[in-house]
Amino acid sequence: MKFLPFVFKNLFRKKTRSLLTLGSILLPFFVICLLGTFVAMLDADPSKGRGMFRIAVRHKVSFTNPLPASHLEKIRQLPGVKAAMPFNWFGGRYVDFSAFHVFQRFAIDPVVFFDIFDASAIAEGSAEAWRSDRSGLLVGELLIRKYGWRLGQQITLVGDIWPGVYAFTIRAVYRGNDEASVFFDQKVIDEALPARAGRYTMIWVKAVDAAATRDLIPRINVLFENSSSPVRAETEKEFQNNYVALLGNVKLFFRSLTAVLAAVVLLIAANTMAMATRERVTELAVLRAIGFPRGTIFGLLLGESALLAIFGAAAGLALYLLLFPKLRAVVLYSPLAGLASGLRVYPDVLAAAFLLTVLVGILAGLVPAIRSVRRPIADGLRSVA
């Protein structure tokens, strides 16, 4: 510890260079945190490993091929099924097509909705009020805040997949994993468009337990194998992963980007340390001449490199925490609003990013430190004269 002030003073002997290096570490660190947060968000498991016992059932070919209502009835009869409901992507528009007004709208069965999505809870109003009003709307808490809506307010949606003008009244507000969607009764569109009644984008199934979940998936697939609408049943997690995979291998892309950024930090810190030791060849030789052992010099140089990385990462962390609420707000007010509820500070991601940056910082100091302690003292002293 008695060498720490010495390390600090050396670190800031060229203030401009040190500050620029800190900036060069800070920014990649910030982006690493951001990428890590997105990956963590995609990997997030709200059940914390217990499993939600939810099964997503969709047409084997594509989402665009609807499933018939008879499938829902057959699934409800299967042993191990706690509840099942239709799930229709409504699309449409609210006010206009601007990004600000984009959010997800679904037609579902209000009677069993909270049995299936049991992690969600009513935050305002009541489930009963929503269920008892055919045009009742269940709204995510984020949307309430975003648009300043209140209970009892009328919301008009204009359909495109399901043509027509639909007026809804906000009857309840929910809080849960995705707080940026609205839900209404499937019967609304069934009655408005009777010719298309009983067609579902997909069916959500809640199994009684984990064993039933495992058992039901192949049974549902087999049950409709030879029907006109064969299905693909999968766990909620598989469903989400496949959905994300539509964007390509996002996680691999983000992780590759993280590796590139770590390499950038490594090169910047290594360059700074190489410059710092090169201009101090004589000074380091003098220290060794007056008795500083090789190990101590090595430790001092590595300490400098590590401190540089620690300061850069700490500044990046502070910036990240400072800007995160604004970033979340930006996502909330964008068409990606559905992601905003899963977008939170993941302490393990930040800790891993911090550790990675510090390790890279230490690594960056390794080669200059080894070269410095291996140079003969007499050569180092001579380089001045």
Added chain:
Amino acid sequence: MSAISPGTPGTPGTPLIRIDSLVKQYTRDTQVLTVLDNLSLTVDEGDFMALMGPSGSGKTTLLNLIAGIDRPTSGRIVVGEKEVSSMSEAALAKWRSANIGFIFQLYNLVPVLTAFENVELPLLLTNLNRARRRKQAELALSVVGLTDRMDHYPRQLSGGQEQRVAIARAIATDPKLLVADEPTGDLDSRNGEEILVLMERLNSEFKKTIVMVTHDPKAASRAHRLVHLDKGVLKEDVKAERGKAVGMAAAISVSST
């Protein structure tokens, strides 16, 4: 480690440095360059020895070998009880920190540290606590007359003051032997004179054995003994009395050119 204090005279004729058949060669490509050629020399405790000779005569190489920062090709160097020519790198570092004080031509202070912190540097390698280190560094700075400049950085000091801080750093651990490589080489005559007076005082009052490399006859004249090297060979080894040394040093200096 003892506190810096006026020392007791060493036993006259007690050798502190014994150099026996010392050879130092460098290899450049296929060419072998002999810098020191079968050199034998003894330096007694309390000696103030000036090493003179033309450039390339091996003065600095000999100084580095005595101080244990370079290795001989063959031969022995014993300083005190230790054969430095056969010690390990780690043992040498520890030995140097306790037994050798270095004074360089360009002072070689650490620019980001204050005068006090520069003097404290070698003390960081000891087991002294913060308070003892502070006391010892202040004492060293008081010996060189710079207690009022403790908090100044090297860039805020004159060349002479910087060299005095370097001398304070050299004596901070109270070593027996001071090795100085052209200590006045970068100073004007007034500051050079001040440094020489200080070195004389360290030798006479604090009983430091001093080996000093110099080209300057005036600096050499302060020494009690003049050793003249030429092409790695000991050409002259003269014990000089004060007053006569000036002429002898000048003569060696002239013969070196």
